[in-house]
Amino acid sequence: MSNPFVIAAHSVTRADLATARLGQRFGRMDLTCQLSLAAVEPLAPFFDSFPRERIAIVLAARASSLPTDVMYWEGHNEPGGLSPTLFTYTLPSAAIGELAIRHRLRGPNLCFVSNGHEVLSEATGLIITAEADACVCVFAQVISASLTETIALPETARADAVFLQRTGPGLLELGENHRDIESLCANLRAQN
Amino acid sequence: MREVKAAIAGYGAICAAGRGVAALTSALEHNASCLRPDERFSGPRFQSNIVGAAPIDLDSDDPAYQLANIALRETITDVRKNIDEIAPERLGFILSTTKANIEALERLFDGRPCSAAARRHLQPDLLAADLAAEFGARGPVQTVSNACVSGLVAIFQGARLIQRGAADAVMIVGVDHLSAFVVGGFTSLKAIDPDGCQPFDQNRRGLSPGEAGAALILVRDDLAPKASVIVRGWGSSNDANHMTGPSRDGAGLALAIHAALQMAQLEASQVDYVNAHGTGTPYNDAMESAALRKVFGATIPPVSGLKGMLGHTLGAAGIVEVIACLIAMQKQFLPGTRRLQTVADGFPNSLVKEPRPATQLNRVLKLNTGFGGVNGALILERK
Numbered sequence: 120m121s122n123p124f125v126i127a128a129h130s131v132t133r134a135d136l137a138t139a140r141l142g143q144r145f146g147r148m149d150l151t152c153q154l155s156l157a158a159v160e161p162l163a164p165f166f167d168s169f170p171r172e173r174i175a176i177v178l179a180a181r182a183s184s185l186p187t188d189v190m191y192w193e194g195h196n197e198p199g200g201l202s203p204t205l206f207t208y209t210l211p212s213a214a215i216g217e218l219a220i221r222h223r224l225r226g227p228n229l230c231f232v233s234n235g236h237e238v239l240s241e242a243t244g245l246i247i248t249a250e251a252d253a254c255v256c257v258f259a260q261v262i263s264a265s266l267t268e269t270i271a272l273p274e275t276a277r278a279d280a281v282f283l284q285r286t287g288p289g290l291l292e293l294g295e296n297h298r299d300i301e302s303l304c305a306n307l308r309a310q311n
Numbered sequence: 312m313r314e315v316k317a318a319i320a321g322y323g324a325i326c327a328a329g330r331g332v333a334a335l336t337s338a339l340e341h342n343a344s345c346l347r348p349d350e351r352f353s354g355p356r357f358q359s360n361i362v363g364a365a366p367i368d369l370d371s372d373d374p375a376y377q378l379a380n381i382a383l384r385e386t387i388t389d390v391r392k393n394i395d396e397i398a399p400e401r402l403g404f405i406l407s408t409t410k411a412n413i414e415a416l417e418r419l420f421d422g423r424p425c426s427a428a429a430r431r432h433l434q435p436d437l438l439a440a441d442l443a444a445e446f447g448a449r450g451p452v453q454t455v456s457n458a459c460v461s462g463l464v465a466i467f468q469g470a471r472l473i474q475r476g477a478a479d480a481v482m483i484v485g486v487d488h489l490s491a492f493v494v495g496g497f498t499s500l501k502a503i504d505p506d507g508c509q510p511f512d513q514n515r516r517g518l519s520p521g522e523a524g525a526a527l528i529l530v531r532d533d534l535a536p537k538a539s540v541i542v543r544g545w546g547s548s549n550d551a552n553h554m555t556g557p558s559r560d561g562a563g564l565a566l567a568i569h570a571a572l573q574m575a576q577l578e579a580s581q582v583d584y585v586n587a588h589g590t591g592t593p594y595n596d597a598m599e600s601a602a603l604r605k606v607f608g609a610t611i612p613p614v615s616g617l618k619g620m621l622g623h624t625l626g627a628a629g630i631v632e633v634i635a636c637l638i639a640m641q642k643q644f645l646p647g648t649r650r651l652q653t654v655a656d657g658f659p660n661s662l663v664k665e666p667r668p669a670t671q672l673n674r675v676l677k678l679n680t681g682f683g684g685v686n687g688a689l690i691l692e693r694k
Contacts, residue, residue: 172548172566183411183435183456192416192492200356206496207554207682210409211456216683219549225563227547227570228685229464232435232454244471250570269419270434 122294123246123254124287126165130304131157133276142221149187149208150276151180151261152217158280159255163222165282166253172225175251176218177242179231179258179300180211182272186263214259226251235260238300239281243293246285253284258300279304317470318538318694320480320530322634323385325378326523327363327621331385335631336638338620342647342666345620346507346519352494358503362489363521363622373429374488375412375438378524378627383446383484386526397530403478404448406439407455407465407485408626413492442484450478458681459588460547461485462525462629463689469529470542479534484526485630493625494520500555508591508623510616510648511600511662513655518590521622525631532694540637543674543692544577546570550684556594557680561602564678564686568606571688577674582612582690584645584669585676586636589616590623591650595680600658602678612676615663619650629679629687636675640693645669 131154139145139157148156155178166174191205207213212230219225227250229241235258242254259278267274279300283293290307297303325331327345328338338345345363352360367377412432418425432438439454451472457464462485469481487493497503497520504517532541548570550563557563572579587599603611617632624631639646647666654662677689 171551176549180456185416185433188410188413188416188492191496192420195356195420195491195495201495201499203496203499206499209492209496210458210682212458212681212683212685213554215457215549215685216554219551219684220554223551225549225551225566228457228549229468230455230457232456234436237451237453241468241471244475248471248474250574269416269430 120247122292123243123283123285124289125291125293126282126284126289127162128281128304128307129158129161130279130308131277147204148217151259152208152214154261154276154278155214155257155259156217156221158257158278159218162255162280162282166222169253171223173252174224175226175245175254176215176224176228177238177254177256178215179233179235179238181234181260182262182266182270183232184209184211186261186266189265218255235300239293239297242283246283256281256283256300315474316532317473317529317542318532318535319540319637320528320535320538321386321390322527322637323382323389324523324525324631324634325365325381326624326631327365327521330366330381335635339635339638339646340666342649343620344649346622357494358498359505361507361519363519364489365522372414372418372425373412373432374414375486376432378488378522379442379484379486382524382526383442386528387446390528397480399447399449401450401479402448403450403472403481404439404443404452405455405465405468405481405483406435406442407461407630408435409456409458409461409487410493411435411438413490414488417490417492446482448482458683458685459625459628460679460681460685460687461626463677463679463687464547466542466633466689467545473529473531480528480530482528483630485627486524487522487625487627489520489522502592504591507650508619509650510589510591510619511596511654511658512651513653515591515593515596517592518618519622521624523621523624523627523631525627525634527630527634539694540640540691541694543690544571544575546574546688548686552684555682557598559598561598561605563684564599564602564680565605567686567688568602571690575690579607581674582676583672583674584612585614585678586632587614587616588679589618591618599678603659611659611661613645613661613663614659615646615648617646619648633677636677636691640672640675643669643672
């Protein structure tokens, strides 16, 4: 079976969220979820070609949920105590949950904590083995200013998203030289 | 071309039952309740101090590493009986965790001592990298964090890596430690049973937090002829319904189970036993019962859940509960559901309260679900 095809791709930074209107839940989400949803939103029209249980989600979070963990734990000595809303987002896979709810995606899902290196290859694996017919791939990088004191990563807030499906033509066929989602998205932006 | 399968060649664990597989085996055979009051979680900030604590050093600043290390050491010892040698470059490593060493975050906030290693292990991928290096795995290294389905997803990943030829063996470890961070969080959601969880019981009121380190090694089945259990199939899905509550009709979990059965090329009637997620929350247990009815109809095989024994061990749950299944398959008995007294109306009649010999225990279905609507189903088969 051939490699899957990149049908659409989109990247966002925190600045893009100022104009994002993505439902009532959006304002309550943490930054990782907001960036992930904003990155995936332009890909959504392509989902209609598939039954929703045949679309997988593969997401990697660069810093796990640590920025939200810090915000949540800041409340532990506050009079109101810990926030149940924030606790919900102290999982890197929370963004998968929000994506699934917004787009009714009921297929397999994978969540990694990493630099995103495995997102495209694992999504490809799901499609080639027919566990899914298409895959929403997301790489979310959120490192807050307070977190840079604790982990050796620079401050950033961005997400890259790609929609892969079994057949083309799409933008391109995923190849061996398309190693990671971040550089793939950067190359596609450069071509445009 | 012969399809490559992944076999389970060894395992190890530390959990509320004690240190080592022998302790877990004894707890399973005696249907022990290992949930106990823990002074660390007493007081108004926590809904209950009844938790499933493992016998680790409470003064450690790196409990996640401690739990994982203990489990992996036992696994390595165990696996040497089953396989000769796997080249390091062909040995993969997967960590399953939801919070890694969250202890470090608490210490940093409080100004308590926190070593550089403990702080480093706050990041799950760095914990994975350090463990992989320590245990000689120079193949693919991954960190899976899929909420409470992480353990099962890590096993799916290990099997996938073997099937596509990326590794000949994969070391898989699940770990999460008890913390004020997590117990306080479940308290904020009012999700904890003040008296200890009662899975599938008509009086169930919530979960009991637990901790564990649990590890196993998957090996290409032709390299582990003495290994007796293979990964036959798996499936995952998302409810796409709610962030913390499962869909009431069980359709999402049923989808995952059907996917696992399809991959395994099995009929539902060929499953001998179901090890449930069974948290003891009103909604989870009801959803799981609904899913089992959807899949199995009127003939649900024996079902039991282990969280009344061990507590909910989050990222370790899938793996420690799979290890319990492996013990049961080896000894041919059905584990009980500790703390289940009266089965709730409409729940499976086949729920097993007390352990008993199995007529046959060759194919086991293991289920887990989690926040964000995630569902996982794994089918194990004795060779």
